[in-house]
Amino acid sequence: MCLLHVQMALSDTLTKHDHAIEQVVDRLLRQYRDLSKKPDIVPLVEFVELPKYLHNFEWDEAKFSSGDTLEEIESAVMELVARTEDDLKIRLNDYTTTKQAVAGIERRNQGNLMTKSLVGIVKEDEYLETEHMRTVFIVVPSYNLDEFLSSYESLAAMVIPRSAKVLTSDSDYALVSVTLFKKCEEEFKVACRERRFTVRDFKFKADDIQASEEEYARLRTELEDQHVNFVKWCETIFGEAVIAQMHLKAVRSFVESVLRYGLPVNFEVAMILPQAKAESRLRAALQEMYGHLGGNWV
Structure with missing residues (x-):
């Protein structure tokens, strides 16, 4: 009975944490696409395209030891999630601040005479x-x-x-x-x-022209460096987040299956990737095939 309570409590937290890491993965992907100006691009995971990584997924002992408890594995994944969220917030804030500073200078230099800087105009x-x-x-x-x-x-x-x-x-x-x-x-x-x-x-200040040009050049260089580093970071961390997400899903699948089918373990876990717009038909087919096992789980 104690084991059942532990499994049920773990199932609840796994559901919540699975949703949390899914949101982080989505944010990383959106940020990467926004920075790359490519709305459909998906970073590689373990040097392969995402569908191939998912298709060939195997438990990675180097990242998550199977000797650890399920709670320890879950905790390790959520530590990565928290660290990633903090890093993303800091990097996005720094990048946005620099980008706004550059845009502010450009607005001052490109507006009409009511708003643009007079530095460089007045001799x-x-x-x-x-x-x-x-x-x-x-x-x-x-x-x-x-x-x-x-x-x-x-x-x-x-x-x-x-x-x-x-x-x-x-x-x-x-x-x-x-x-x-x-x-x-x-x-x-x-x-x-x-x-x-x-x-x-x-x-008029004689040094203002040079100072303004130097400040703009410095900020442009800083923005370009931040952009390159931010893209690389998103690319790398997206892969790490997906890997952690898949390991958490594996743990969740195990816990849910034990709760549903009991011990000893006698079940298989499979991943099905439906074609575009076919998800609802797939769910209906799976419900028809396996609905007799109990529960509205599909």
């Missing part, structure tokens, strides 16, 4: 800052450029006359520099906002 000789004066940069809608150029000198009391220069433009906006006295800068910004002209918050 050193186009910027002035002294104790009393400063150059400010205004993004003006293209259709309002003439209006701005004819009125900017009157937007604040101490704007330098004829200081406006159109530095660049895109399909929607023009970037204009204006030099003014610092004491009227806030007044000028308020007047611009009222007229829907946008003053960009920018100060």
Whole structure:
């Protein structure tokens, strides 16, 4: 009776853990396919394709000793599952963080003049800052450029006359520099906002261009390295997870069979791989053939 209780308790945990490792295997496969940009690819297991590994499955004594108890084998599998989940979370977080950093730089460099970085656009000789004066940069809608150029000198009391220069433009906006006295800068910004002209918050620093380029290059290299390593890791760990999954399924099959058919052991375990869309017909056929053995198990 004690043995029966142990087997029933083990059956419950095996069912739960079998589902847990199945989820991990699925996550690894989805991640591998996403990184590889190949929606149908499946990594090799033990250097062979997955169906072949499953077809030729044999218990691996080197990984899971048959001398261990069923509980010890189950525990070893779940340790692998927990370790894999933690590693996957860390690697995915690091990769996502770097990818977002690269995308952020690219957005700043590729957006329109309202949002893109002005580093590399504004040249050193186009910027002035002294104790009393400063150059400010205004993004003006293209259709309002003439209006701005004819009125900017009157937007604040101490704007330098004829200081406006159109530095660049895109399909929607023009970037204009204006030099003014610092004491009227806030007044000028308020007047611009009222007229829907946008003053960009920018100060020229000679080192910014090189620093920005170096940071982008560093992040791109880091992202490429992380991508390569992440793909290799998913490929390797997927195989290890499938191997552990199959050993856990073997243990579960043994426990379920003992509970169903009793001792001594007198049963065979088989794996059937149905063709696409044939699973329901296969289940019906198996139920018809073996349903008399008891239980709605198919």
